[in-house]
Each structure stands twice: as structure tokens, then as C-alpha cells.
Amino acid sequence: MLRIHDTLTGELVDFIPRIEGEVSLYACGPTVYDHPHLGHARQALTYDVARRYLEWRGYTVHHVANVTDIDDNIISRATREGSTETEVAQFWEAEYIAVMDELDILHPHDRPHATEWVAEMVDFIQVLVDNGSAYATPSGVYLRVRSVEDYGALVHRTHDELAEGAGARVEVDPDKEDPLDFALWKAAKAGEPTWDSPWGPGRPGWHIECVAMSLGILGDGFDLHGGGSDLVFPHHTNERAEAVAAGREFSRYWMHNAMLNIDGEKMSKSLNNFQTIRDVLAQDPLNGRALRLLLLQTHYRKTLELNDDTLAQAREATRRIDAMVRKATNAGIALDGAARDEAARDAFREEMDRDFGTPEAMAVVFELVRKANSALDSSDEAAPGLVATAVELATALGVPPEVPGAGGEQDGDAEIDAMVEARTAAKAAKDWAEADRIRDELAAQGITIEDTPTGPIWYR
RNA sequence: GCGUCGGUGCCCGAGCGGCCCAAGGGAACGGCCUGCAAAGCCGUACAGUCGCGGGUUCAAAUCCCGCCCGGCGCUCCA
Structure with missing residues (x-):
């Protein structure tokens, strides 16, 4: 009810x-x-x-x-x-x-x-x-x-x-x-x-x-x-x-x-701290979802504290969700037929049923993220269900994971794929200097490399 | 002033009278993993007066009263 x-x-x-x-x-x-x-x-x-x-x-x-x-x-x-x-x-x-x-x-x-x-x-x-x-x-x-x-x-x-x-x-x-x-x-x-x-x-x-x-x-x-x-x-x-x-x-x-509130004060034109959504979105490409998450982590009937700090914190939190899905995607985990974690779904429903308890509902999602990461690391068979449930619940709140550029192939960015492969080869040859040089070069282009049990993945 | 919602760790922020020596996120520290990282996992320190003071109760962050502080509203035409 x-x-x-x-x-x-x-x-x-x-x-x-x-x-x-x-x-x-x-x-x-x-x-x-x-x-x-x-x-x-x-x-x-x-x-x-x-x-x-x-x-x-x-x-x-x-x-x-x-x-x-x-x-x-x-x-x-x-x-x-x-x-x-x-x-x-x-x-x-x-x-x-x-x-x-x-x-x-x-x-x-x-x-x-x-x-x-x-x-x-x-x-x-x-x-x-x-x-x-x-x-x-x-x-x-x-x-x-x-x-x-x-x-x-x-x-x-x-x-x-x-x-x-x-x-x-x-x-x-x-x-x-x-x-x-x-x-x-x-x-x-x-x-x-x-x-x-x-x-x-x-x-x-x-x-x-x-x-x-x-x-x-x-x-x-x-x-x-x-x-x-x-x-x-x-x-x-x-x-x-x-x-x-x-x-x-x-x-x-x-x-x-x-x-x-913005910086501890109410937002108003007279205080000159009025922020348009457009400006906030322009400051960081992750801000749209960060804003959503920040709002979800505060109950809708409570005054929300918004400043550069809290927004940055929310950006990090969105990365956490994305990183898990990226890892699952790279491991070739199929989510479609995966059996959901019904206990988590029940907990989620219970929290949301109490006057839209989104902060607690998000806590349920993050618990799932942690368990899913753990299962992915150990190639546990529970992984698909945990990932699928986390994605389902995050999506129900409007913060679906976004993993643009994961893997590389769908981007058709052959150049970066080639560099990643060159780094893998350098690593195999224990040429650490070359491997690090390539990683730095990619970093300069705003690309992050993550090594996983199923091979390296990159994203912008 | 009146009404209403709130005051919880370094920050944001849940908390439904006992499951709270207080969720979750961020930041910090240690370990594992890694060639080194990143990501992840495990753990630690953080709240020990949950704004302050009373009270109710076997039991209160949670209920009641008072006070302090903050948000919002107290009318388009001012």
C-alpha cells in the first residue's frame, strides 16, 4: 500500500x-x-x-x-x-x-x-x-x-x-x-x-x-x-x-x-545566487544525471542543499553505477533473462511506498551495486540477476546507467581501439614504459582505461 | 508575529518507539587486487549530548512541552 x-x-x-x-x-x-x-x-x-x-x-x-x-x-x-x-x-x-x-x-x-x-x-x-x-x-x-x-x-x-x-x-x-x-x-x-x-x-x-x-x-x-x-x-x-x-x-x-538552498541560502534573485538549469548543465556533462541523483538522495519534502560540492558528490555517485554496468557489459553479462533479486525489489517497493522514500530506495540500489560488483569480481553466477535488478530499479527512478563509449566497437573508434591493443601488447611484453605512455596519451584525450578480468575497457 | 517543514558524522543525507553503539552516497585512511594505476572488494576512523532543556515510556533520534536556529507561506494590484 x-x-x-x-x-x-x-x-x-x-x-x-x-x-x-x-x-x-x-x-x-x-x-x-x-x-x-x-x-x-x-x-x-x-x-x-x-x-x-x-x-x-x-x-x-x-x-x-x-x-x-x-x-x-x-x-x-x-x-x-x-x-x-x-x-x-x-x-x-x-x-x-x-x-x-x-x-x-x-x-x-x-x-x-x-x-x-x-x-x-x-x-x-x-x-x-x-x-x-x-x-x-x-x-x-x-x-x-x-x-x-x-x-x-x-x-x-x-x-x-x-x-x-x-x-x-x-x-x-x-x-x-x-x-x-x-x-x-x-x-x-x-x-x-x-x-x-x-x-x-x-x-x-x-x-x-x-x-x-x-x-x-x-x-x-x-x-x-x-x-x-x-x-x-x-x-x-x-x-x-x-x-x-x-x-x-x-x-x-x-x-x-x-x-x-544554494550554498546554504535560499535561491533568489536578490541574493544573486539564482541558477538556471542551463548553466548547471553547461558546467559538466554529468550534471544532468547528478542533479537527478542528488534530488533522489534527498526526500522531496526536505529543503535540498545544493552547491558545487554536493553536485560533485552526486557526479561521483553516478559514476559508481555506470562503472558497474560497464564492467558487466564488458564481461558479456546478459541481463534480459536474468532472475531478479526479489528481496531487493520488495525492499525498494517498501521504501518508495512510504511517501516516495527515494533516499532509501537509492540505498537499496547502491547495496545492489556493491553486491553486483562483488559477484562480477568473483564471476559468481548471481551477478546477472544483481546487475539486472540494480538497472531495473535505477531506471524506475529515472537514473538509468549510461555507458557511452564502453568497449569501443560500437563507437567505431578504430584509432583508440588500436592504441588500447598496443598497450595490451606492451603489457604482455612487460614494456611498462610504453604501456604507461599509451595510457597517459589516452588520458590526455579524456579517455580512461580500466583493466578487468575480461580485458581492458575504455570510456570518455 | 502566525502557520508549516526541518536542525543527525568532515560533507550531502535516511531513519517506520525497541532490529540504531544510527542506512546510503561523497571525501579520508589501511588491506586485497594491479607491473604501477584506475575501477572494484574487504576493513577503519568518523555521530557516542542525534540543535538545547524538560517530560511521557520498561524502552525515544523517533512521542509531548518550552526555547534557540534555518527554509517556505502569510494574496495577483503594494
């Missing part, structure tokens, strides 16, 4: 999907107006891993992640650059997808865009207006938050506690009945893109898009709604309020991933 820490109840609860064997997952996607940064990576990776695990466990997953392609930031960037909102959104969405591809993040089954769902949003708002939980003013349409009894449930605050916070702020819009009321529809402002509505031209508020799209695609009572912990309030709280006010059944479970 999979258990998940549900944000709404604040407890570890049994995960029972709406339909047995099927999981509907809605994970909030990005607002596309700038470079995707490491926070986006953590968010996307959290739900990517959740999805992969659910699939490994035999569920059919319907994963939806939206793209917010109209909002204040997009408008201001378009204005600043003298381009259009559409151009800004399309450019940064393409960049977002390209970067996520490099991190091996699976594409969601649906990637709805806010601008394509405006009609559904208008219909939804109409329901809220008709049933009295929303009202129109000259500046837009607002949700009457007081009409939602447990409005602050996700953040575990009462209405009054929330109102206290809101009261401390300057209330700009005198048309609003209550400071907590928020915009479902914003009346048109000069120079902004607008859509028609029964309340005049304007554009949708931030939260309504996710409600319209999640319920529209996944249906009432879909299973899991996820996002970064910074979205709990106001975004998810308001989404939920809209759904509740409309009498719709919203998500059954909520999960939220924690933020990350």
Missing part, C-alpha cells in the same frame, strides 16, 4: 486512487517568461519520479502539467522587449521543454495552455457567479471567499487568521467585499491581451486556469495534485476554493515538494 503525506490533512495517508489501477496526476507547470531554474527542476523531477514509480508499480498514470502562457510577468516582458505575449510564452516554453528533456523528464500526457482554456474558465466563473459565490465589480470578478467554509484548510489556517495577514496589507481595490477575495477574472487594461466574457473584456485570474484544466481533463475527484510548497498559498488554496464553491469534487490528495 502506497502512502503519501497529504498536505490537506498533514498526515501520512493510504493512497487509494479513484479508479483502481489508475492514477490521475495534475502537477502545476511553469509560467513561461524566463530561464527555467533549479527550483523548476526540483518541482518537475519530484512528479516525474512519482509518475515513474507509480508506473513501475503497475498503475496507469495520466499525468497533466499545464503551461501558464498569460500572466503579468509575461505581459511585462513582452512590453519590455517590444514583442508579443505569444512570442514570449512560446520562446520560453520551448526552452523549458528542451531543458526538461535534458534532465530526462518524461513529457506529461497533456500539457494544456491557459490561453486555450479561456472558454472553459469563463463557463466555470459563470457557475460561481450564478450560485452566488462570486461577484462582478468594475475591476473584475472575485470569489467570495467567506462562502467557502474551510478556505484555509490547505495552509491550516482559519479564515480569521488569514484575514489578519491580509489586513496588514494595503487594500487597493475598494470594490472587493473582503480583503481575502481574489480575482477570477481581471477587467481589461490598456495594452493587454484580452478575451471576451459576460463581464466585459479581460483575462482570467491565475488560479482559475488550473481548476478548469485539471477538472476538464482529469474529471472530478482526480487523484493527486502537486506543486512546489510555495504554491500552497495562495495558488492551491484558491484553486481548491473555486472548486469547492462550484460544488465540484477536487483532488483527493495533495503533495508539495520543498524548496532548495
Whole structure:
């Protein structure tokens, strides 16, 4: 039984999907107006891993992640650059997808865009207006938050506690009945893109898009709604309020991933430690997988410490997995028919079932790596099963081994093969000076040689 | 201030009241292997006050209370 820490109840609860064997997952996607940064990576990776695990466990997953392609930031960037909102959104969405591809993040089954769902949003708002939980003013349409009894449930605050916070702020819009009321529809402002509505031209508020799209695609009572912990309030709280006010059944479970720190401090533009995914990937070819592994080795609900050091540590750890597979490949181990280590698979499932315990699941994988290495060294017959299980489980978490250039033949790099052979010959002749000279020469080209019981292997 | 999540070895980081004299990864040291390396394996030192102080319990890193410190949130329009 999979258990998940549900944000709404604040407890570890049994995960029972709406339909047995099927999981509907809605994970909030990005607002596309700038470079995707490491926070986006953590968010996307959290739900990517959740999805992969659910699939490994035999569920059919319907994963939806939206793209917010109209909002204040997009408008201001378009204005600043003298381009259009559409151009800004399309450019940064393409960049977002390209970067996520490099991190091996699976594409969601649906990637709805806010601008394509405006009609559904208008219909939804109409329901809220008709049933009295929303009202129109000259500046837009607002949700009457007081009409939602447990409005602050996700953040575990009462209405009054929330109102206290809101009261401390300057209330700009005198048309609003209550400071907590928020915009479902914003009346048109000069120079902004607008859509028609029964309340005049304007554009949708931030939260309504996710409600319209999640319920529209996944249906009432879909299973899991996820996002970064910074979205709990106001975004998810308001989404939920809209759904509740409309009498719709919203998500059954909520999960939220924690933020990350860089060099011990939160990542923010003001601290000037904001790192884009693109920059991190450019620093080292292994960084994509290292980042994945680093995230897997920290529980998704805990603040992650990221710096050059922790990233380097994760790179070394990925090498450990790769080295084992390289050795197995070179030894001619066939993985396809190998019997899996069921005890390890059970341990893995048990750890993952406890609120996606990826750090412990990775520990299971590394235990397998150690046992597999040991078996490979002694040509133990258990080796294929151990290697196959380690590969299966690592792949289930999205960190499959990568052994490019292993062996050499598939690279068709005859020149390097020839040098490796020359070194082997030199070794046979006990000409150590020549053998070392060749090894140094290869090293200068970024090629590492490993001697194994089944002969030398090389890789870049 | 309020809410929420956390504070575990040199670093990152698990830990489900007894299986914890605390997983796993990285770094270090010793041994085996190697012509020498690399990779790997075996072992060692690292936590002995698991932020601090109380309490509950036969038993607490794990539960409760208080305090200290950190992350996030406390509303788009400011």
C-alpha cells in the first residue's frame, strides 16, 4: 500500500486512487517568461519520479502539467522587449521543454495552455457567479471567499487568521467585499491581451486556469495534485476554493515538494545566487544525471542543499553505477533473462511506498551495486540477476546507467581501439614504459582505461 | 508575529518507539587486487549530548512541552 503525506490533512495517508489501477496526476507547470531554474527542476523531477514509480508499480498514470502562457510577468516582458505575449510564452516554453528533456523528464500526457482554456474558465466563473459565490465589480470578478467554509484548510489556517495577514496589507481595490477575495477574472487594461466574457473584456485570474484544466481533463475527484510548497498559498488554496464553491469534487490528495538552498541560502534573485538549469548543465556533462541523483538522495519534502560540492558528490555517485554496468557489459553479462533479486525489489517497493522514500530506495540500489560488483569480481553466477535488478530499479527512478563509449566497437573508434591493443601488447611484453605512455596519451584525450578480468575497457 | 517543514558524522543525507553503539552516497585512511594505476572488494576512523532543556515510556533520534536556529507561506494590484 502506497502512502503519501497529504498536505490537506498533514498526515501520512493510504493512497487509494479513484479508479483502481489508475492514477490521475495534475502537477502545476511553469509560467513561461524566463530561464527555467533549479527550483523548476526540483518541482518537475519530484512528479516525474512519482509518475515513474507509480508506473513501475503497475498503475496507469495520466499525468497533466499545464503551461501558464498569460500572466503579468509575461505581459511585462513582452512590453519590455517590444514583442508579443505569444512570442514570449512560446520562446520560453520551448526552452523549458528542451531543458526538461535534458534532465530526462518524461513529457506529461497533456500539457494544456491557459490561453486555450479561456472558454472553459469563463463557463466555470459563470457557475460561481450564478450560485452566488462570486461577484462582478468594475475591476473584475472575485470569489467570495467567506462562502467557502474551510478556505484555509490547505495552509491550516482559519479564515480569521488569514484575514489578519491580509489586513496588514494595503487594500487597493475598494470594490472587493473582503480583503481575502481574489480575482477570477481581471477587467481589461490598456495594452493587454484580452478575451471576451459576460463581464466585459479581460483575462482570467491565475488560479482559475488550473481548476478548469485539471477538472476538464482529469474529471472530478482526480487523484493527486502537486506543486512546489510555495504554491500552497495562495495558488492551491484558491484553486481548491473555486472548486469547492462550484460544488465540484477536487483532488483527493495533495503533495508539495520543498524548496532548495544554494550554498546554504535560499535561491533568489536578490541574493544573486539564482541558477538556471542551463548553466548547471553547461558546467559538466554529468550534471544532468547528478542533479537527478542528488534530488533522489534527498526526500522531496526536505529543503535540498545544493552547491558545487554536493553536485560533485552526486557526479561521483553516478559514476559508481555506470562503472558497474560497464564492467558487466564488458564481461558479456546478459541481463534480459536474468532472475531478479526479489528481496531487493520488495525492499525498494517498501521504501518508495512510504511517501516516495527515494533516499532509501537509492540505498537499496547502491547495496545492489556493491553486491553486483562483488559477484562480477568473483564471476559468481548471481551477478546477472544483481546487475539486472540494480538497472531495473535505477531506471524506475529515472537514473538509468549510461555507458557511452564502453568497449569501443560500437563507437567505431578504430584509432583508440588500436592504441588500447598496443598497450595490451606492451603489457604482455612487460614494456611498462610504453604501456604507461599509451595510457597517459589516452588520458590526455579524456579517455580512461580500466583493466578487468575480461580485458581492458575504455570510456570518455 | 502566525502557520508549516526541518536542525543527525568532515560533507550531502535516511531513519517506520525497541532490529540504531544510527542506512546510503561523497571525501579520508589501511588491506586485497594491479607491473604501477584506475575501477572494484574487504576493513577503519568518523555521530557516542542525534540543535538545547524538560517530560511521557520498561524502552525515544523517533512521542509531548518550552526555547534557540534555518527554509517556505502569510494574496495577483503594494
